[in-house]
Amino acid sequence: MSRKVLITGATGDTGRAAVKESIDAGLHVRALVRRIDDRSDALQKLGAEIVVGDLQNVDEIRAAMEGVDAAYLVYPVAPGLITATAYFAQAAREAGVETIVNLSQRSASRTSKSPSSKDHYVAEQLLSASGLNVIHLRPTYFLEWLFYPWQLPTFLDKGVLRLPVGKGRHAAIGAEDQGRVIAALLKDPSGHIGQTYPLFGPVEMDHEQMASELSEALGREIVFEDISIDEYRQSMESVGVPAYIVEHLVAAMDDYQRGVMSGMNDNVERITGKKPMSVKEFARAHADRLNPQAV
Numbered sequence: 001m002s003r004k005v006l007i008t009g010a011t012g013d014t015g016r017a018a019v020k021e022s023i024d025a026g027l028h029v030r031a032l033v034r035r036i037d038d039r040s041d042a043l044q045k046l047g048a049e050i051v052v053g054d055l056q057n058v059d060e061i062r063a064a065m066e067g068v069d070a071a072y073l074v075y076p077v078a079p080g081l082i083t084a085t086a087y088f089a090q091a092a093r094e095a096g097v098e099t100i101v102n103l104s105q106r107s108a109s110r111t112s113k114s115p116s117s118k119d120h121y122v123a124e125q126l127l128s129a130s131g132l133n134v135i136h137l138r139p140t141y142f143l144e145w146l147f148y149p150w151q152l153p154t155f156l157d158k159g160v161l162r163l164p165v166g167k168g169r170h171a172a173i174g175a176e177d178q179g180r181v182i183a184a185l186l187k188d189p190s191g192h193i194g195q196t197y198p199l200f201g202p203v204e205m206d207h208e209q210m211a212s213e214l215s216e217a218l219g220r221e222i223v224f225e226d227i228s229i230d231e232y233r234q235s236m237e238s239v240g241v242p243a244y245i246v247e248h249l250v251a252a253m254d255d256y257q258r259g260v261m262s263g264m265n266d267n268v269e270r271i272t273g274k275k276p277m278s279v280k281e282f283a284r285a286h287a288d289r290l291n292p293q294a295v
């Protein structure tokens with residue numbers, strides 16, 4: 001009988017990738033979704049068993065964990081991470097789930113000014129103290145930032161990569177590569193229990209270099225524009241981004257400028273046997289979404 005895994009956030013970026021990669025790796029995948037819709041139908045077509053549940057409901061999570069060997073926990077940048085994590089740990093203990101793979105942040109810190117980074121740190125501690133076998137993932141910023149509705153697309157359409165990042169650097173990592181890491185750890189966690197893995201893309205760069213890679217991949221000029229963190233805050237507030245996300249991103253940009261998201265390692269390749277995607281490769285693969293739509 002194949003190993004059964006529970007993947008939360010299955011309609012989100014890392015969860016969706018983890019579902020696909022876990023099915024490809026021969027695992028029986030139970031995908032947790034909040035509702036049945038086109039996105040859950042697509043996961044079912046891939047071969048996932050779909051369960052509906054809310055991470056804020058311990059009984060629904062307990063039911064989703066029945067018969068599961070290993071589980072992936074991801075929660076959005078939103079209030080409620082600590083409750084969701086505590087319920088997840090409790091349900092896992094009750095159901096006898098052996099291993100938890102937990103998505104945290106590179107910037108997780110007890111003293112962070114970001115409510116999300118602070119909660120991620122506390123969530124890591126809570127899981128580590130739970131008695132379960134836990135592996136924490138601490139990715140730097142995702143390549144998917146290029147898609148986030150309040151971040152870049154309207155500017156990218158006009159050829160501008162506009163963020164308050166100064167000369168800060170990072171090696172952005174794609175959700176697809178994280179999906180492969182998650183699937184590999186769910187399939188065979190031996191040798192990884194108790195580890196905290198920072199995850200990066202293949203090349204660390206500043207945003208001048210990122211704009212140059214985007215220009216090359218998209219076949220049009222993209223120019224980096226540095227803005228103040230205040231201007232960034234105002235632009236998010238003006239389009240109604242939730243306060244928790246604004247507070248996180250404002251602190252995250254300050255962290256970024258101070259080098260908190262920088263760094264490099266070979267964790268993705270070591271765990272999965274394959275190098276992660278570069279900015280250029282990601283942009284080429286998603287040129288249809290990153291270039292303006294013809295009208």
Ligand SMILES: NC(=O)c1ccc[n+]([C@@H]2O[C@H](COP(=O)([O-])OP(=O)(O)OC[C@H]3O[C@@H](n4cnc5c(N)ncnc54)[C@H](OP(=O)(O)O)[C@@H]3O)[C@@H](O)[C@H]2O)c1
Pocket residue numbers: 008009010011012013014015033034035053054055056074075076077103104105106116120138139140141142145175
């Ligand atoms: N983006 C970055 O650069 C970055 C960097 C480091 C770490 N992270 C961490 O990555 C995590 C987000 O991962 P992601 O990008 O894969 O997620 P995502 O694309 O934001 O998707 C979130 C998923 O969680 C589901 N969800 C939301 N609330 C839920 C609830 N109460 N119960 C059950 N499911 C719920 C969503 O379902 P619906 O779609 O139906 O709402 C969706 O499937 C955050 O914890 C963040 O701190 C992000």
